[in-house]
Amino acid sequence: MAAMLQPQIILLKEGTDTSQGKAQLVSNINACTAVADVVRTTLGPRGMDKLIHDDKGTVTISNDGATIMKLLDIVHPAAKILVDIAKSQDSEVGDGTTTVVLLAAEFLKEAKPFVEDGVHPQNLIRSYRTACYLAIEKIKELAISIEGKSLEEKKSLLAKCAATTLSSKLIGGEKEFFAQMVVDAVIAIGNDDRLNMIGIKKVPGGNMRDSFLVNGVAFKKTFSYAGFEQQPKKFLNPKILLLNIELELKSEKENAEIRLSDPSQYQSIVDAEWNIIYEKLDKCVQSGAKVVLSRLAIGDLATQYFADRDIFCAGRVAEEDLLRVAAASGGTVQTTVNNIIDEVLGTCEIFEEKQVGNERFNIFSGCPSGRTATIVLRGGADQFIEEAERSLHDAIMIVRRALKNSTVVAGGGAIDMEISRYLRQHARTIAGKSQLFINSYAKALEVIPRQLCDNAGFDATDVLNKLRQKHALPSGEGAPFGVDINTGGIADSFANFVWEPAVVKINAINAATEAACLVLSVDETVKNPKSESAQGSCCKCYGW
């Protein structure tokens, strides 16, 4: 009875919400599984898309794990980790974002019965880490290098990787067409690391197949003044002048206060203003440039002046486009028109202004340094083009990764099945509980082929059993077998060119294991009540 009389110890502020122990862990795992259930159906070539709309009326249709996770606005603290790994997978390798979420959730799901049975999470974490290490070593061993091949061969291999990425997207129907385009674009920019050197321009209308690649830069015609119509719209090998200055008649009185004692002096000021602009324009013309672009406005006077001298001009060009023209044409953006030397002028084989759908486009092609490429995307609805752009982004990232790391593995769940088999086999050599945990990890990897089947309406159990049997062949010839998305059976993914860069899988397995371990290592969450100290009052005192 004495215990009841002891004063209660209050540690945290009133209103603090804590939950801890096994129950907390299980609830975190449940939350992660719920999140994975949202993206589950989007995996693979037969995956479904999600339509997400917010209260502002923005509608996004997407198949991309990272995009969906970002838009979901998840508030659960543990489940947020999954959003983070999807994002990091997106920025690190660009593809495999659904895969990473599914894997992490599956690792946790497999761990749940053990946690409920009282296994200490640290034991699970240790085994998961070992399994992850083994899996990655195995992927590296199985990966096939595309190094040392000729450019043509490399291009066709890369196109296959891009096609695999695109096959799960809305534009999957035209995957060969776009895969080729993406590979050409990536090869065009060479070793340049800046992704924005590949521009994607969206022009609603027309057919997907009307999309095209410009080996150079293309951008929408900028706002233009009267006189523009008289300018020539096509040049061969023009010199290009890039500016970051305004070519407008400026009222100098806006910038400075001028006091006049004699009204006749006013004319001299107006004249000076005209002289300033004419001098600038003269210098542009003298430079020999046939195309003048500026990031800032080019006014009506300048437009007419250039038109009279058969020069093309465009003002208010977006900075990104101007920089890409600079990189492609070999020119340098100038902030003054004084002393324009030949070296700062760029050039290209053909410059022309063309009609694309309802828009006019300025197109610079055949650029000497060729470090840029632009994909002009066509298609019906806005949401469609937006999703097409996201899909191309994935494909571009994949091709770049494959080009850099130059190893590929078989997709369609083949690599996942093979690692799963390997880990199960390895687990048998381990004594102790760890055997069970590594086995569970191996089982979790099967989620990828299983989900590919489920999403395509195949009998997953049937296909998985066939796959297990094939992969268990002692000769190892079954290793590249994965789900055949066309027939509902199994097929050699490698022979069918369902290829993925090894780095996608390595990164996905690494990130998913890390996330699962992170969630497993949390056994208590504390939610602080709204900080009251912000209002100047200290915590409530209960007479201590």
Ligand code: ADP
């Ligand atoms: P993620 O966001 O993870 O990239 P995707 O929806 O792009 O998800 O699906 C990728 C999965 O689909 C990979 O496991 C890949 O191997 C598989 N896949 C892609 N194309 C095919 C195909 N033609 N046949 C079988 N599997 C495929």
Ligand code: MG
């Ligand atoms: Mg993908």
